[in-house]
Amino acid sequence: MEIHHQQLETQGSGNGNAIEQPAHHGRARFGRYIVYLVLAAIAVGISFYFYAPKPVNKAANQNMSLFLQNTIGDIDLKLKNGDDGTDLATRLSWHKSNSALYNEAKENSDRRIVQQREVLKTKMVQVQRRDFPELRTAYVASKKQALDEQQVAIGVAGEHQEVLTFEGKMFRPEKVQEDFMKNIYGIVNDLRFKKVVYKWSDGPDGFHNYEIKSKEDAEI
Secondary structure, eight states: OOOOOOOEEEEEOTTSOEEEEEHHHHHHHHHHHHHHHHHHHHHHHHHHHHHSOOOOOHHHHHHHHHHHHHHHHHHHHHHHHOOTTOOHHHHHHHHHHHHHHHHHHTTOOOHHHHHHHHHHHHHHHHHHHHHHHHHHHHHHHHHHHHHHTTTOEEEEESTTSOEEEEEOGGGOSHHHHHHHHHHHHHHHHHTTOOEEEEEOOSSTTSEEEEEOOOOOTTOO
């Protein structure tokens, strides 16, 4: 008859008696230590990746600095000379490009870039406050002839030309207003209008207002 024996380890106790434990307990404990060490090494590696200082890309900083300086100079020229002869789409695209450059520069901690970025911000606020009321007025003027043919009067109101108005009997159904809003919402938001008013009669219930949650003129 074959008898199977289990391997036992002996460990001395405080009173001199021997305590027997399976050998595989020691191996399991050793294995856990290895896992803990591996996890700790991974954690250290992740921390080093995210928190260690990143190498400075001098060429990229030089390019960014050049872009910022050129844009600041361009804004200064436009503040001095205006934008006569430049179409609405080009002017609006120019403002969006300035905002994109500023937002990209916000991610850069180089001291020179930070200084130029703050100068750019000041210049952008100046030119935006001047330009956006003009752009809204120009938009209304560009749509006047086409809407006249549809018996719709378009106008602009408000201290900073921030209210866009449409007047015509066609706007009585709410569905017409909603469809019209869908078509113009993108440009109305880009031009930072704050309200669109549809009017179809002189009665107290002959108009409807739509509030627009667009950026302020000074907001980048």
